[in-house]
Amino acid sequence: MISLELLVASAIAVLTAAGVYLVLRRRTFPVVLGLAFLSYAINVFLFAMGRLVIDRPPLFDKAAEGYTDPLPQALVLTAIVIAFGMTAFVVVLALRSYLETGADRVDGTQDAEGDQ
Amino acid sequence: MSLTVSYWVIASVILPAVMAASILLLLRHRLTLSRLASIGSCVALIIIAGVLVSEADGGAIQSYALGNWRAPFGIVLVLDRLSAMMLLLTALLALAALIYAVSTGADRKGWHFHPLFQFQLLGLNGAFLTGDLFNLFVFFEVLLIASYGLMLHGQGAARLKAGVRYVIINLVGSTLFLVGVGLLYGVTGTLNMADLAVRVAAAPAGDQGLIAASALLLTTVFALKAALVPLHFWLPGTYAATSGAVAALFAIMTKVGAYSIIRTSTLIFGEDAGALAFVAGPWMLPAALMTIIIGFVGLFASRGLRDLAAWAVVGSMGALLCAVSVFTVEAMGSALYYILHSTLAAAALFLVVDLIAERRAEHGDAISLAPRFRQIEVLSGLFLLAAIAVVGLPPLSGFVGKLLILDGVRATPHAVWIWTVILTTTVIGILAFARAGSLIFWKSAAVEGEVSLRTLRGKRGGVAAAASLLLALAVLTVLSGPITDYTAATARQLFQPADYIEAVLGPQSGGRR
Numbered sequence: 001m002i003s004l005e006l007l008v009a010s011a012i013a014v015l016t017a018a019g020v021y022l023v024l025r026r027r028t029f030p031v032v033l034g035l036a037f038l039s040y041a042i043n044v045f046l047f048a049m050g051r052l053v054i055d056r057p058p059l060f061d062k063a064a065e066g067y068t069d070p071l072p073q074a075l076v077l078t079a080i081v082i083a084f085g086m087t088a089f090v091v092v093l094a095l096r097s098y099l100e101t102g103a104d105r106v107d108g109t110q111d112a113e114g115d116q
Numbered sequence: 117m118s119l120t121v122s123y124w125v126i127a128s129v130i131l132p133a134v135m136a137a138s139i140l141l142l143l144r145h146r147l148t149l150s151r152l153a154s155i156g157s158c159v160a161l162i163i164i165a166g167v168l169v170s171e172a173d174g175g176a177i178q179s180y181a182l183g184n185w186r187a188p189f190g191i192v193l194v195l196d197r198l199s200a201m202m203l204l205l206t207a208l209l210a211l212a213a214l215i216y217a218v219s220t221g222a223d224r225k226g227w228h229f230h231p232l233f234q235f236q237l238l239g240l241n242g243a244f245l246t247g248d249l250f251n252l253f254v255f256f257e258v259l260l261i262a263s264y265g266l267m268l269h270g271q272g273a274a275r276l277k278a279g280v281r282y283v284i285i286n287l288v289g290s291t292l293f294l295v296g297v298g299l300l301y302g303v304t305g306t307l308n309m310a311d312l313a314v315r316v317a318a319a320p321a322g323d324q325g326l327i328a329a330s331a332l333l334l335t336t337v338f339a340l341k342a343a344l345v346p347l348h349f350w351l352p353g354t355y356a357a358t359s360g361a362v363a364a365l366f367a368i369m370t371k372v373g374a375y376s377i378i379r380t381s382t383l384i385f386g387e388d389a390g391a392l393a394f395v396a397g398p399w400m401l402p403a404a405l406m407t408i409i410i411g412f413v414g415l416f417a418s419r420g421l422r423d424l425a426a427w428a429v430v431g432s433m434g435a436l437l438c439a440v441s442v443f444t445v446e447a448m449g450s451a452l453y454y455i456l457h458s459t460l461a462a463a464a465l466f467l468v469v470d471l472i473a474e475r476r477a478e479h480g481d482a483i484s485l486a487p488r489f490r491q492i493e494v495l496s497g498l499f500l501l502a503a504i505a506v507v508g509l510p511p512l513s514g515f516v517g518k519l520l521i522l523d524g525v526r527a528t529p530h531a532v533w534i535w536t537v538i539l540t541t542t543v544i545g546i547l548a549f550a551r552a553g554s555l556i557f558w559k560s561a562a563v564e565g566e567v568s569l570r571t572l573r574g575k576r577g578g579v580a581a582a583a584s585l586l587l588a589l590a591v592l593t594v595l596s597g598p599i600t601d602y603t604a605a606t607a608r609q610l611f612q613p614a615d616y617i618e619a620v621l622g623p624q625s626g627g628r629r
Contacts, residue, residue, distance in 0.1 A: 023288060028280060035287050042294045049302035072301065075250055079294055082257050086290075089264065090283055097276040106281060 008048050015041035027104050028094035032087065039083035046076045121171050122180045125195050128164045128203055128241045131157060136234035144228070151218050154230040158211040161237065165204035172200035173602065175609070177619035179247065187247070187620045188308035194247035194620060197606035198452070202244040202375055205456055206368050208588060209463055210237055212581050216467050217361035219577025220474070225270035225359075232269065235262035236365065243372055247620055249300065250307045252376065253293050256341075260286050263369060267358045278357035285350045289340045296333035303327055309383055310620035313613055317388040328395050331385045335377060335396035342373030343433050344400070345407040352414065355426035360470020363425070364463035364585075370433050371455050378440055378448070382610040400441035401530060405537050407434030412541040415548035421469040421481040424552055428465060428506045431545065432458035435538060439521045442528045448607035450520035453600055457517040457592060461505040464585035468498045471578055472556070477567040483552045487563045490572060494579060496557040501586050503553060507545035513592040518542065520600065 015037050022034025050069030058070035098104045135157040143150040171178070178195040181187060214233060216222070223229035239259025246252050264286075268279045301307055303323045304315040316327055336347070343351040351370070355363045377396070385392050411431025418424040436458060439451035473481035475489040501512065508514035518538060525534045592599060609615065 023284075031284055035284065035291075038288070038291045042291050042298070046294060046298045049298045051302075071307075072298075075298075075301075078250075078254065082254075082290070086261070086283075086287055089261075090280075090287065093264075093268070093276070093280055093283060097280050100271075100276050101273045103277075106284065 004052055004054075008044065008052060012041050012045050012048070015044070026106060028098070028106055029104070031106055032090055032094060035090065036083075036087055039079070039087070043076050043079055043083075046072050046079060048072075121168075121178055121195075124164055124167050124171070125178065125180045125193055125245065126182075128161060128168065129193070129238060129245065131160060131164070132234040132238040132241065136231045136238065139234065140228065140231040147224065150230045151223070154233060155211070155214055155218070157234060158207060158214050158237075161207040161241075162204070162211060165200065165207045168195060169200040169204050171195070172197045173605075175605070177609070177616055179620045188306050188311035191251045192247040192308065192310075192620055193245040194310075194616065195245065196616065196619075197602065197609050198375070198378070199244045201452070201456070201602070201606060202371070203241055205371075205459055206237065206240050206244070209368055209459060209585075210365060212467075212585050212588075213361045213365040213463065215584075216364065216470075216578055216581035217359075219573070219581065220361070220470075221573045222270065222359045222361050228265070229269055232262050232265040233365075235259075236266060238262075240368060240372065244375060247309050248307055249297055249309055249312065249380075253290070253297055256293065256372075257290060259369070259372065260290070263366065266362045266365070267354060269362060270359055275357045278353045282350055282354040285340070289337050292333055292340075293337040296330045296337065299326055299330035299333070303330070308620065309379070310617040312384045313386070313388065313617055314621070316384055316392060317390065319392075321391075324391055327385075328392055331380070331392065331395050332399070334380055335400070338373045338376040338380070339400070339403070339437075340373070342370050342377065342437060343407070343430050344373075344403050344437055345410050345430075345434070346403070348407060348410065348430050348433075351430055352423055352426040355429060355466070356420065356422035360466055360473075363422070363466040363470070367429065367459045367462040367466065370429060371459055374433070374436055374440065374451075374455060377437070378451075378610065381440075381443065382448075383613045383616060386613050387611065388613065394443045397441050397443050400437060404434050404437035404441050405533060407431070407437065408537050408541050409434075412544045412548070415545060416551075418548075418552075419483060421472060421483060421552060421556070422466075424483070424548070425462065425465045425469050425506075428545070429458075429462045431541065432462060432506065435518065435521060438534050438538070439524055442525055442530065442534075444524070444528060445604075445607045445611050447521070447524035447528065448610060449600065449604040450517070450524035452603035452606055453513075453520055453596070454517040456599070456603075457505070457513040457589065460585050460588050460592065461502065461512075461514055464498075464582055464589065465502040465506050467578070467582035467585065468495065468502045471495055471582060472499065474578075475567070475572065479567060483555055485555060485559055485563055487565045487567055488560045489567050491575070491579065492557065492560070496553070498579070498582055498586065499553060499557070501589075502582075503549040505586070505589050507549055508542055509546070511593065513589050513596065516593055516596045 019034045019037030022030045050072030053068040056066050056068040057064050058068050139150045139153050180193045182191045239255050242255035264283050303326050340347040385395055387393050408431055411427050411434050414427030436451055436454050439447045472495050479486035505512040505514045508518040525531050
């Protein structure tokens with residue numbers, strides 16, 4: 001039987017691994033995708049830091065037997081908003097930089113022939 | 117906390133926020149008015165910070181609960197000596213940078229310079245005041261987002277290239293910050309820094325590994341902002357590519373990293389944390405020594421004056437973090453004095469260099485032979501003074517600062533290393549600045565022809581802004597007695613986290629629970 005914890009932990013691990021790999025790429029587009037993956041991983045991670053609880057309300061409920069921690073959910077919300085805004089910004093910035101300099105590489109150098 | 121003081125504390129965060137919004141919404145097409153509003157806001161911030169410093173100098177730590185939600189449940193702003201000092205430094209620096217930007221017309225090269233500038237101040241002031249770790253993250257984001265805008269202001273290919281790197285590296289840094297914060301919350305169940313200090317001190321042995329991981333992650337993020345080797349590589353490109361006024365303001369940005377290291381290390385992972393006490397120290401010291409070496413060697417590798425100034429920032433951050441990383445009261449006091457000095461000195465150098473580059477027209481800031489340019493007499497003098505301050509020669513405060521650091525670390529086991537590195541690199545620094553200065557100023561007399569410069573902006577105001585920062589350095593030197601008393605008292609306060617905890621959580625907490 002696979003536990004919920006193992007599933008969530010592996011999901012975070014896979015997202016982080018993909019994110020780190022993509023962030024280290026040379027072109028801006030994979031890097032932006034990598035940043036998005038990393039922020040997804042962090043969102044799930046922050047959420048899990050409030051412990052994984054099933055079928056419990058985060059706020060007051062008379063019928064509830066117990067509660068799940070609402071604070072990480074608020075933190076995740078903040079993190080999502082910031083990551084969303086920053087992803088939009090970095091996409092526009094990368095586009096602008098590409099149009100102005102003609103290079104789509106993070107290190108700012110020109111593309112060589114047959115370069116991936 | 118008395119009611120009036122709490123208003124002053126919150127005003128230092130609200131004022132730039134309100135000014136930014138109102139300049140953006142009401143004054144966006146009125147350049148003169150938005151300039152006046154922006155300068156007025158900076159002057160008001162200096163007054164507020166002055167009041168707060170005099171208040172904090174009494175020794176009592178004040179805590180302001182936002183929305184009157186009691187700590188540790190709500191977010192608190194905490195005013196102690198360190199916060200007040202950083203606020204005043206930020207406000208003074210901001211005014212000089214702003215006056216420079218206005219008088220050289222740098223604020224007209226793109227949209228929304230003044231709102232971005234005010235948002236930057238909002239982020240900085242908030243980061244220095246907040247007593248909540250997640251709130252620190254939020255203020256970091258505010259100041260970073262504003263800094264992206266300011267850094268790219270005016271645009272141009274070189275600036276965009278450096279900007280992409282700067283933004284990406286900081287986004288990765290923010291991600292790591294969240295991991296550190298999340299880990300700490302998962303283990304202790306709180307994000308209030310005072311409450312964290314209590315809980316980390318009482319943490320069971322089984323949790324200490326996770327807390328140590330979180331402490332090192334947070335230190336890594338702060339070291340990234342503070343440009344500690346090997347996380348310094350973003351700084352020279354970024355600072356050299358942006359405009360002079362913005363680079364001068366960014367002199368405080370690296371200090372936000374240093375401030376956060378000092379705050380978390382002394383409060384949360386301080387002496388009371390048992391096995392976790394100053395867990396980052398052994399990692400930071402070698403890195404800081406390498407930072408000094410690489411920073412000063414980088415001076416020789418610079419092809420332009422802006423690179424030179426940026427590498428000087430890296431070198432000074434190394435000296436600063438060296439003194440921080442031994443974590444003793446004496447060394448911390450000297451590090452705090454060096455924060456004041458190195459911020460103002462770096463900003464002055466960036467402004468002088470920008471003035472020179474402007475006047476050399478097509479030769480720009482390149483360290484190469486070029487004909488004489490306008491105002492060369494004044495600017496060579498200012499460059500000499502700024503170089504003296506940055507390298508740390510007498511009579512300016514750089515000498516006092518380095519002397520204090522050398523004295524402060526004398527009793528620590530690694531003193532030999534720190535002494536050797538700081539003294540050797542000072543010689544290297546002198547050589548590098550002498551080489552740049554003699555090429556640009558002295559040898560220019562032998563070059564025929566003249567630079568083709570049609571219009572010149574900021575002939576008086578720009579020079580005055582740069583000179584005022586040098587004047588501030590002179591004041592820092594003359595008043596080094598009272599100022600070092602203040603920084604020494606600040607260091608003592610930092611190493612007594614029980615006072616901070618009591619101020620935030622109330623008297624019954626008394627340091628330990």
